[in-house]
Amino acid sequence: MGNSERRLRAEFHGSLVILALVAALPLVLTSVYWQGVVIVSLYYALQAMGWNLVTGYTGQMNLAPAAFAMVGAYGVGLLSHHWGISPWLGVPVGVAAAAGIGLVLGRIVLPLQGAYVALTTLSFAEILRLVIGNSYSVTRGDLGLNVPTVFDGRLPYYYLMLAVVVLVQIALYALMRSRMGLFLQAVRDDEVAAASRGVSIVWWKTLAFVVSSAICGLAGTLYAPFAGLISPELGLILNTGLVVSMVVIGGMGTMIGPIVGALLVYTAGEMLREVGDYHLIVFALLVIVFARFFRGGIWGLLQLGADRLPGRRETGAREG
Amino acid sequence: MTFLKVKGLEKRFGGRHAVDSVHFDVAAGELVGLIGPNGSGKTTLLNMLSGHLAPDGGTVTLEGREVTRLPVHRRARAGILRMFQLTRVFDRVSTLDNLLVAGRGLGLNARDALTRARALLDELSLSPVAALDAGRLSGGQRKLLEFGTCFMVPPRIALLDEPFAAVHPSMREIMGRFVRERHALGQTFLLVSHDMPVVREMCERSVCMNAGSILADGNTEDVLNDPAVIEAYLGGEAA
């Protein structure tokens, strides 16, 4: 077994433990408000997982995850608003729309490098948001769209969102264990070298964009009926910033970082709500500190701590 | 049919010829040295053979199939494997996984890639660092690793750009032995090197470039004793 397989497995199992804790949480967390906070954290966790695939693992600085969540949400919202179609049927449509737009965006940024990918995806995200915000007759613009609920109460949403996070995590784990995981990381580290070893960077980068966009879109489709009202604000760059900070703080390019980061950052933000938007400054500073000094995020720090424990030394450097 | 045929290959950078209508053939199983002073166009020529640069003119044909316009990854799968003068490895994946990228990229299944990678790690004395991220290897180990990725699947032809430069003698010895052994088994190489004793010892035939053109092509001893070649090297050193 390859070394990255062992690393992946540890991260994947760690994430399952965290998600199991989240599943048990409503036993003690009976506040409907805080259950809602966890639901929104999981909504962000999905976006973070999607973003991590294309940016953490593939190295393409995509600044459009929130825009794709918005696309997914509007897929559900528009079908329901105009044709009275159930949100359940809107989910595959919203996901397909996000994936299709992701395909287009992926093809556009394919020949671009570094900062140009960031700038292009950022502009693309803003254009999407402005189009939705200004297509009054279709989307009702900034008024937003009402989306019918699909459940009574909070807990069904809670467990639906959690179940989807688990399923997507399992799917991502399978993807990363396949040759796709190797190829994406090779593309991230050196595109020229990857192509020189037979890897079609066009194909794998495009696929990473499509899958990532679909996951972000899926997040939006599930969020819409939970929130009951969606607006172009879902696609704000601020929300993308939140996704980025979650992954960087949790551990970029790891299976577990996006989930840990989303839960921590979003709930911390809620706790700090009274102090106004200052918590955003704190997150921004944390992102800088982590990006500069702790590239592995919280997960990386935990690993470092574990490696220092007596008896664990050097095990990482030995091949089994 | 010629194994590798290079016909009239040329490349200009801003009007200046880096490679100027270069013709040469490589026969199957040959180990050809490509020499020439700094800036004579060796790396540019390799870039056109591997697909990293589109030529301004000329063709590259491998076993009768024209590959001149084939993209890099398809050329790699066609068996043209290339090692860069400035080492390129995947820094944030392990040494073993670097080899697996090449194995899977070139079409091996997971099991065969792993078997092959383990054998290469042993042969190149990289087994002790198999689990380390390649970014943590020494310069020489990185070079050995990139060298290894060329041989995950036996290439039709291996293009090696200064593999022995700035490498610890023990590692140079490992690579040198590897090249000689594979060559004895019929592996075809094009070897760019500055190191005249190495070229003299390893290559029966050498091609010498100067200012983008081929100055001499033939028996290595004859090429190295060619007054024009000596002149080019002295001129290069004086510059």
Ligand SMILES: Nc1ncnc2c1ncn2[C@@H]1O[C@H](COP(=O)(O)OP(=O)(O)O)[C@@H](O)[C@H]1O
């Ligand atoms: N990408 C490039 N852009 C402009 N000039 C280049 C480029 N690559 C190489 N050259 C020039 O082409 C000539 C040949 O370079 P190169 O092929 O690297 O020589 P060698 O490998 O024999 O030292 C040199 O004059 C070099 O400066």
Ligand SMILES: [Mg+2]
């Ligand atoms: Mg060179």
